[in-house]
Amino acid sequence: MTKLYAIHGGPSIFALVRAKTKDEAFNIFAKNQIENDSFREEIDSLAIDGSLLAKFYRDDSGYFMSDFGDYPERLLKMSEEDREKYVDFHIEKNVKNFWREFPQHAEAYLKELKAISENEDVEEPSFSEDFYIQTIKLIIADGEWYDDFDIVEVEIPEANYQIIYQD
Incomplete structure (x- = not known):
């Protein structure tokens, strides 16, 4: 009923x-x-700020970007390669935690994020x-x-x- x-x-x-x-x-x-345009922009925009990605672009100490668009001092102390691995590790960890009940959605998001980061011609995720x-x-x-x-x-x-x- x-x-x-x-x-x-x-x-x-x-x-x-x-x-x-x-x-x-x-x-x-x-x-x-x-x-709804607001939800679609929140989810589909894979920009570091102002979208769902911002929720994942952090570690236990805070966000990976300062208000000025730079890495915080704690990350600037790392080599570029180590920083990239560190950031990628935490993004993946946070994505998997967010969709912990739906691991297939975490994988889909990470796949789209990777595709967009490797190919700037990709317009929006599917x-x-x-x-x-x-x-x-x-x-x-x-x-x-x-x-x-x-x-x-x-x-x-x-x-x-x-x-x-x-x-």
């Missing part, structure tokens, strides 16, 4: 979804966000629909995309009124 779910992300978005479960509602919502759905869900679940994101089952019992969200 399908239910009605209200999905809200603060003042940014409010949607109603028919689904059997809360998880299915989240999947349907994420699938419908695939063509990811599967499931990749986008799961990645959008992970981005949202991370809590930085929407204020107060939640999925609430809408049940109008005997009364004619139900509060979905109240600040």
